[in-house]
Amino acid sequence: MRDYVLFSGNEACAEAAIYAGCRFFAGYPITPASEIAEHLAKRLPEVNGVYVQMEDEIASMAAVIGASWAGVKSMTATSGPGFSLMQENISYAYMTETPCVVVDVQRSGPSTGQATMPSQQDVYQARYGAHGDYESIVLCPWSVQETFYLTVRAFNLSEKFRVPVILLSDEVIGHMRENFLLPSEGEVEVIDRIKPERDLHFEPFGAKDPSMVPPMPSFGEGYRLLVTGSAHRENGVRDYTPSVHQKLLERITKKILNRKEEIVEIETRYVDDAKTILVCYGSVARPALGAVELARKHGLKVGMIRLKTLWPFPDDEIAGTCEEVEKIYVPEMNMGKIVREVKRCVGNVEVTSIPKVGGVIHGVKEIYQWISSGGEG
Amino acid sequence: MDFFRGRRIKMKSARYYREKYLRNLPTKFCPGCGNGTVLNCFVRAIDDLKIDLDKLLCVSGIGCSAWIPSPFINSDTLHVTHGRAIAFATGAKLANNKLEVVVFTGDGDGAGIGGNHLIHAARRNINLTVILINNLIYAMTGGQVAPTTPANMRTSTTPYGNPEYMFDLCKLVSAAGATYVARTTTLHPLEIISFVKEAIRNRGFSFVEVISQCPTEFGRKNKLDLKQTINYIREITTRKEEEGKLRLGIIHKGERKEFTERIKETGGAAVAES
Numbered sequence: 001m002r003d004y005v006l007f008s009g010n011e012a013c014a015e016a017a018i019y020a021g022c023r024f025f026a027g028y029p030i031t032p033a034s035e036i037a038e039h040l041a042k043r044l045p046e047v048n049g050v051y052v053q054m055e056d057e058i059a060s061m062a063a064v065i066g067a068s069w070a071g072v073k074s075m076t077a078t079s080g081p082g083f084s085l086m087q088e089n090i091s092y093a094y095m096t097e098t099p100c101v102v103v104d105v106q107r108s109g110p111s112t113g114q115a116t117m118p119s120q121q122d123v124y125q126a127r128y129g130a131h132g133d134y135e136s137i138v139l140c141p142w143s144v145q146e147t148f149y150l151t152v153r154a155f156n157l158s159e160k161f162r163v164p165v166i167l168l169s170d171e172v173i174g175h176m177r178e179n180f181l182l183p184s185e186g187e188v189e190v191i192d193r194i195k196p197e198r199d200l201h202f203e204p205f206g207a208k209d210p211s212m213v214p215p216m217p218s219f220g221e222g223y224r225l226l227v228t229g230s231a232h233r234e235n236g237v238r239d240y241t242p243s244v245h246q247k248l249l250e251r252i253t254k255k256i257l258n259r260k261e262e263i264v265e266i267e268t269r270y271v272d273d274a275k276t277i278l279v280c281y282g283s284v285a286r287p288a289l290g291a292v293e294l295a296r297k298h299g300l301k302v303g304m305i306r307l308k309t310l311w312p313f314p315d316d317e318i319a320g321t322c323e324e325v326e327k328i329y330v331p332e333m334n335m336g337k338i339v340r341e342v343k344r345c346v347g348n349v350e351v352t353s354i355p356k357v358g359g360v361i362h363g364v365k366e367i368y369q370w371i372s373s374g375g376e377g
Numbered sequence: 378m379d380f381f382r383g384r385r386i387k388m389k390s391a392r393y394y395r396e397k398y399l400r401n402l403p404t405k406f407c408p409g410c411g412n413g414t415v416l417n418c419f420v421r422a423i424d425d426l427k428i429d430l431d432k433l434l435c436v437s438g439i440g441c442s443a444w445i446p447s448p449f450i451n452s453d454t455l456h457v458t459h460g461r462a463i464a465f466a467t468g469a470k471l472a473n474n475k476l477e478v479v480v481f482t483g484d485g486d487g488a489g490i491g492g493n494h495l496i497h498a499a500r501r502n503i504n505l506t507v508i509l510i511n512n513l514i515y516a517m518t519g520g521q522v523a524p525t526t527p528a529n530m531r532t533s534t535t536p537y538g539n540p541e542y543m544f545d546l547c548k549l550v551s552a553a554g555a556t557y558v559a560r561t562t563t564l565h566p567l568e569i570i571s572f573v574k575e576a577i578r579n580r581g582f583s584f585v586e587v588i589s590q591c592p593t594e595f596g597r598k599n600k601l602d603l604k605q606t607i608n609y610i611r612e613i614t615t616r617k618e619e620e621g622k623l624r625l626g627i628i629h630k631g632e633r634k635e636f637t638e639r640i641k642e643t644g645g646a647a648v649a650e651s
Contacts, residue, residue, distance in 0.1 A: 024472050045645045049529045055497040058466035058532075062457065062494075066436075066468025069455060074468070092458050219469060220476050221451040222431040226448045228456035237402070237448050238381065 008178035009147040009173040014039035016151030017075050024074040026063035031115050032171040033105040036077035057082035061089035070098045071218030077103035091130035092229045099158035105174040108359040115357025116169035120333040126166045135256035136313040143286045144178040156191040162213050172283035190367045202232040204224045212255035265308040266317045273374045274303030276327045279342050279353035282309040284331050290364035295371050318345045333360050394420045399520040400451050409603040411563035411589030416445050434476045438462040441517045442483035442510040460491030463498045463630035483502045484511040484525035487545050499553035506576045506583045513590035520594035531598045551629035556581035559631040562588040581635045
């Protein structure tokens with residue numbers, strides 16, 4: 001029998017990267033994400049992987065993309081300010097269809113804000129932070145154990161769709177210690193990179209595959225690849241023709257949107273007879289569940305939806321679950337962000353934001369107060 | 378052309394180099410640009426070294442210099458964001474140490490926006506070759522002042538003359554810890570070939586700066602024609618130590634262990650060699 005260990009979210013994230021086959025990490029120290037780098041600095045050499053501390057977050061993201069094209073699963077981890085610095089190269093990863101994982105352990109901003117305290121203020125940065133037009137995949141764990149599963153899943157999705165995937169953790173999840181069980185080999189599915197058949201005329205940005213995700217060759221394999229952030233043809237040659245650019249952008253957005261159902265995951269609790277629903281994500285889902293259970297004890301028909309995938313946004317899943325619902329609350333550690341997306345999905349249902357800033361997470365009774373008073377907090 | 382005097386030049390046909398090393402695409406450099414000279418010399422250098430094109434990775438950022446390898450050199454090429462070529466190259470090299478990684482960068486790309494990456498790659502002494510083409514100006518964006526623009530020269534953003542002093546990049550990179558540092562100009566093609574060969578052979582961080590003429594932007598802004606632009610490069614360079622001028626030749630050779638050797642030495646992983 002395997003033993004549980006007491007692990008933090010950041011440590012679980014680092015172990016999950018090793019489990020998923022990540023063998024390259026480039027990063028720069030930042031609270032509250034540094035433990036991921038520290039853990040991997042120790043662990044990667046044990047599995048013949050490479051850890052390098054770069055001169056800043058810009059260089060870290062660049063090195064991760066370079067390593068991915070050299071054929072190695074790669075990751076970096078940071079928090080809000082560093083995530084901002086990475087955005088230009090994250091955009092490059094979308095354009096060049098480079099699989100990699102970026103972890104943002106959210107802290108309270110704007111700017112240096114409250115460097116050691118949690119927030120969920122980066123939910124739009126994770127979706128829209130990079131310039132240009134693209135579709136992103138953003139996953140959001142609520143426990144130490146789930147940080148492991150969603151980190152592995154982030155690598156799987158990044159390889160499957162050839163995109164950078166964002167794991168949006170927060171200071172609560174990153175630093176919290178919980179019982180953690182390291183899955184044994186083979187217990188959790190790991191998807192490896194799909195390589196092209198040995199064909200030197202292969203087009204690395206081609207659309208022949210019906211999935212719209214071309215297999216990915218690596219540097220040094222003889223393909224003589226042209227990889228560029230400029231608009232490019234299917235063979236990689238830079239080309240600014242309007243139709244070439246349009247075709248490229250249609251493909252890199254549709255490859256995600258057309259297979260949204262393979263990506264989106266939500267979890268529901270007590271929703272069958274619920275008249276009131278809490279839509280929540282990340283660490284805030286923990287006090288939210290407490291509030292739901294407290295409300296049930298008081299005879300209130302309250303349920304909750306937890307978003308494990310934040311983007312692509314689970315429009316249909318939320319709308320479907322909320323058909324019979326009278327009232328929706330959206331507690332989040334920001335001034336009210338995801339609440340706007342929920343309003344967009346549910347039509348005429350009354351949607352109320354439960355904002356929280358100041359670097360502290362909602363309390364159970366605080367959320368319960370909002371529900372039981374009918375929305376005035 | 379003092380450099381040619383008394384030297385025998387071994388030449389293969391232009392067609393041989395073109396067909397073996399270049400993709401069949403028209404280059405887009407302005408008439409009189411020095412980038413073609415650098416491309417030509419680089420191809421001759423890797424031919425002399427018998428570099429396997431399947432194992433060569435050319436990385437470049439943004440600016441005219443970035444277009445030297447991309448998309449013309451028939452190897453793997455990675456054409457990245459402005460200033461970050463050395464950082465991308467670091468990742469690729471650490472992930473596959475068997476790749477021969479060469480970075481093409483310019484003075485704006487490598488010394489302006491990307492200066493920090495240049496310093497730290499030199500400090501690590503990672504086995505990369507950086508060829509920095511210094512045309513003294515931001516040319517692709519229309520002739521703005523660069524950190525390398527000599528004092529008093531006119532650019533589109535220094536219409537009254539440049540109040541800043543130019544950057545001596547070879548001194549910077551030498552001080553940071555590079556193990557091969559050399560500077561030449563596009564007027565010395567044989568020296569470019571020889572420096573590039575030595576740079577690639579050096580196991581460590583190698584830096585070759587090539588001062589290059591830009592008649593379209595630097596020349597025009599300063600009312601210099603092609604010949605005068607080239608003569609201006611002669612004026613600001615020297616073979617001796619002279620205050621305010623850029624010294625040509627091998628500037629620095631150092632003895633430090635290469636980064637991946639140091640990783641192994643300190644107990645880190647054997648760097649992946651796929």
